[in-house]
Amino acid sequence: MPGPPNAVRRSERARSAILTATTELIHELPYAKLSIEAIAARAGVGKQTIYRWWPSKGAVVFDAMLEQDSGPDGPGLPDTGDIRADLRLLLRGSIAALTEPGVEGFLRAMYVEIQQDSDLGELYRERLLRPQRTAITRRLEAGIQAGQLRPDLDLELTLDLLVGPIQYRWSLGVGGLDDAYADALLEAVMATAM
Template sequence: MPDTPSATRRSERARAAIIAAATELIREVPYAKLTVEAIAARAGVGKQTIYRWWPSKGAVVFDAMLELDSGPDGLALPNTGDIAADLRALLRGSIAALADPGFESFLRAMYIEIQQDPEIGTAYRERLLLPQRAAVADRLAAGVRSGELRPGLDLDLAIDLLLGPIQSRWSLGLGGLTESYADAALDAALAHLRA
């Protein structure tokens, strides 16, 4: 039997409430203590409603993160004609996102989930990581075409050189993620990208 318009609206409201509840709770509760029961209670729905749409708490949190992370410009990087300025904005923005406790809590949760749940790992790569890397690759390719970066540049390696140091320091809890660190990492990467 097809859904009625009022049932569809109720479903949309329930889904929005679940996403909102997951977003609130991931910022309030350590991820290990976050439960589907808590999300359901905060959203005012039954657990079965959550399990109708998501197989696990990790899947709910991932969808909440995707909704939080979808900005108006999508994943496109700016192209001001100055590759260093554009990449500096990217790296500084990455550090700012990692320093935001609300967003960091989502990322820490996803680090746990992608190690434990192959389906979430695949979804994370396909829906977030690979599109982000493609956006950076597009900007780097434009830099190669404009002559700002060297011909024949290995774009995957270039992305790793740009983002790897920041990601490594963050994931290992080494600290020191400042704008000056972003600038130093960019200078080191550009030495290779322009060589």
């Protein structure tokens, strides 16, 4: 019986070669053409070495994405004291990230996998979505402290109002995602939040 692999003996060389190969292939191929076999070949690694450490292709892609950065916006969010300016940066930055080729491929891939693999969905929420949401929530709370937002503001809902429309347009390919959209969205949400 194999039992779990011994993480101590894990080859760092293999691990990073796999993630690098995955990143390259995500940028070169449509996601449907990305195969474990291709990753292994590109990384100069046996397939078993991938299967030993990751449960699915989506998990490899997820790790490769994490290796690149810590998500579409990064976990941090500036606090200049001006809530409107900071959120503008957030929304414009989100749109820019979703459009950037280095990121879009990864995110589309994650969208695909999340619809089909609830374990991976949970992982995505814990490792990427929750930190991002927490960071924004923190900034909104600071805005309340600073008297720039209503004290009784529903933070979760405000967050959804800021992020949801952008994700919705992006994921369905609706288009019209530019700075002007970000600004208009921000003004609409600020109108309810002050």
